[in-house]
Amino acid sequence: MSTVHPTQRRDLTSGGGSPRNHAGPGSGAESAQRRDPRPGSGSPRNHAGPGSGADSTQRRDLGSSGGSSRTRAGSGSGADRVQEMAAFLRARRERLTPEDLGLPQRKQARRTPGLRREEVAELAGVSTDYIVRLEQGRGLRPSVDVLNALARALCLNDDERAYLFDLARQRQPDSGKPSTVPAPALAMLVRDLSPLPAMLVNHRYDILAWNREMAALITDFGALPERQRNSMWLCLLDPGMRDFYVERERIIREGIADLRAAWAAHPEDRALADLIAEFTAHSAEFEQAWARHDVRVQGRGNKPLRHPVVGPLVVSYEVLIPVQDPDQRIVIYRAADADSQTALDRLTADLDTR
Secondary structure, eight states: OOOOOTTSOBOOOOTTOOOTTOOSOOOOOOTTSOBOOOOOSSSOTTOOOOOSOOOTTOEEEOGGGTSEEEOOTTSOSHHHHHHHHHHHHHHHHHTOOGGGGTOOOOSSOOSSSSOOHHHHHHHHTBOHHHHHHHHTTOSOOOOHHHHHHHHHHTTOOHHHHHHHHHHTTOOOOOOSOOOOSOOHHHHHHHHHTTTSOEEEEETTOBEEEEOHHHHHHSOOGGGSOGGGOBHHHHHHHOGGGTTTBTTHHHHHHHHHHHHHHHHHHOTTOHHHHHHHHHHHHHOHHHHHHHTTTOOOOOOEEEEEEEETTTEEEEEEEEEEOOSSOTTEEEEEEEESSHHHHHHHHHHHHHHHTO
16 A cells, blocks of 8 residues: 555555455554545455345445445345445434543534434544445445454454454454463363263363363373473374374375364464474474365364273264354264263263272
């Protein structure tokens, strides 16, 4: 983007839009400069087109679509999404007062509730005209930077922020702060899942919490250095785990396909990048599988195991993602058949005698 004179506003529209899986924000503009995003290349990327049978008296200007476009309320089209974003932004603006944001009171009486459009524009660093066009539903698609600025200016909570990004067909940037500490309620839930083996992991496969059944089934996680307390690290680099998974190649391939999705979703996670570099340098299995560029998030399946105490068994696993803590995953194992249940029962009985 070219540099402009300080008195000029900067165009930060997303143009053709960010790639669908883009997780990071674009380059930020200086806060002292105003941004004047203009209509980009049109409606959101996945826009299904306006409705075909709207009342001839009801036309909505979609700005960048090259003129007016007929729409019908409730048609499920991108135009409905644009109109909802317009109404949502108006409603969020009108609920705020200057006092909420520490703005000085103006002598002129306010004819409508909430902040003025020019106040929101000033807080967000965009032009008043741009706010007007957004609230009129004129087909604009704000960039990630502008959405972040609007969310801050309108004091949106996390759910409202996510809703705004969804309406704009943009993906929220990664916070850059992956979970490294288990949510207390989730750690308690993992313990309460006994006698089912369960553990709590983050998107890097770091093991954050576990119950005694999972430790007895896999390994004593508490005795491991924190860096090795990672299920992918154990599978790839722990010599004691090399023969644990009967279908080792499949388990590694599926795990790497999941890890690749996490890597794309968290581009600012330096620890994840370092972990991948370590795996690539020390594991030929990882290097070969990573080069395949497979991407798949596996939420359930079966794993045949060779346990050193109870012998062979097959576990079915289920991965649950809590709504409140989406970076943490609860992994639950259950016996896949009667013989495997007998093996797990023996494992639990051994724990009770200790």
